[in-house]
Amino acid sequence: MQFASLGSGSAGNSFVVKQNKSLLMVDCGFAIQDVVSRLERLNETPESLSGILLTHEHEDHVKGAFKFANKFKIPIWLSYGTFKMCAKHIIESYEIDLNMIDSHNTFEIQDFLVEPFPVPHDAREPTQFTLSNGNHKLGILTDTGSSTPHIEKVLQNLDALIIEFNHDLNLLESSEYTYSLKKRISGKLGHLDNQTAADILGKIQYKKLKHLVAAHLSEKNNTEDLVKEAIVKKIECDRNWIKIATQAEGTSWQII
Numbered sequence: 317m318q319f320a321s322l323g324s325g326s327a328g329n330s331f332v333v334k335q336n337k338s339l340l341m342v343d344c345g346f347a348i349q350d351v352v353s354r355l356e357r358l359n360e361t362p363e364s365l366s367g368i369l370l371t372h373e374h375e376d377h378v379k380g381a382f383k384f385a386n387k388f389k390i391p392i393w394l395s396y397g398t399f400k401m402c403a404k405h406i407i408e409s410y411e412i413d414l415n416m417i418d419s420h421n422t423f424e425i426q427d428f429l430v431e432p433f434p435v436p437h438d439a440r441e442p443t444q445f446t447l448s449n450g451n452h453k454l455g456i457l458t459d460t461g462s463s464t465p466h467i468e469k470v471l472q473n474l475d476a477l478i479i480e481f482n483h484d485l486n487l488l489e490s491s492e493y494t495y496s497l498k499k500r501i502s503g504k505l506g507h508l509d510n511q512t513a514a515d516i517l518g519k520i521q522y523k524k525l526k527h528l529v530a531a532h533l534s535e536k537n538n539t540e541d542l543v544k545e546a547i548v549k550k551i552e553c554d555r556n557w558i559k560i561a562t563q564a565e566g567t568s569w570q571i572i
Contacts, residue, residue: 317449317572319476322346322354324458324531325563328376331456331478332358334569335449338426341368341390342445342456344381351380358569362388366426370394372439372459373401386410393417393425395432397441419443433470435460438505446470452572454478458532461506463516471520475572476527478561479516481546482507483537491537507532510543514550522551527570531561 322330328345332355339360344351352362368390371377378398382405385392391413394402399416406412417423419434419441429450432443437459444467446455455471458480471477488498488509500506508516513530522528530543544555561567 317452317454318569319454319478319527319572320358320569321478321529321531321561321566322351322358323563323566324561325533325535326376327563328379329458329532330354330566331561332360333428333447333454334360335427337364338366338428339364340425340428340430340447341365343371343377344368344384345376345379347380348384348387351384354566362390365390367391367393369430369445370398370402371444371456372437372442373398374439374459377459378402378405382406382410382412385412391415393423393430395419395441395443398439398443401440417443431470433466435467436462436464436505438500438503446474452476454572457516458508460508461502462504462508462512463519468516468519471516473521474525476529476570477517477520477525478529478531479513480508480532481510481513481530481538481543482532483509483534484539484542485509485511487537487539487542488534493537501537507534510538510546514546517547518550522553526572527559528553528557529559529561529567529570533560533562535563 319333331342422431431446452475455474
């Protein structure tokens with residue numbers, strides 16, 4: 317089992333997870349040609365994809381999803397709330413296999429067992445996911461403003477974790493963002509700040525993690541050094557072990 321980021325940040329997000337011949341994409345926040353070129357960087361093609369999982373309707377997560385899925389005949393799994401909020405992206409002539417999910421029920425896609433879970437975010441019915449091949453499990457947690465006991469329960473016993481470290485509270489507070497935007501980002505339905513994300517790590521069995529990837533970093537209100545500092549302070553790991561999913565490059569394949 318292996319995973320990678322095609323890119324992560326406010327300009328677009330997408331992850332891919334692979335097991336044998338099964339290849340899933342989680343979110344598709346880039347235009348079609350950009351997705352294709354980012355897949356090529358990982359030696360993959362759109363035709364290799366088994367499906368796309370969508371977490372919520374925000375543009376940096378669904379920008380190219382439906383056009384891409386229609387062109388390459390890739391099925392999509394998403395919550396009903398996300399589906400309703402993505403109506404503007406779904407042209408009547410599209411022929412896409414759309415699968416509605418319940419955010420509390422696991423389901424299978426080829427070689428993967430997918431467990432969705434609800435998160436507090438300013439979207440209609442946002443979900444995040446864990447993906448397992450039966451022996452190893454990857455957790456993905458981005459676009460949530462705060463943690464919940466359920467989130468922390470789902471994220472136990474992981475082999476790898478992609479987790480949002482969106483902003484540093486001090487940088488956000490001193491930024492040129494409007495007051496309302498600062499409140500939205502830092503609120504309980506916004507995005508995880510460095511300290512809150514680190515606190516989540518401290519509440520799960522982080523010593524079992526083989527891979528830790530920090531994602532969805534704000535280009536204006538965070539730095540890689542601040543992210544690593546928060547993580548190291550909380551779980552006392554080697555700074556070089558922490559990987560950052562960048563906006564431009566994402567990450568290379570990580571083998572679990």
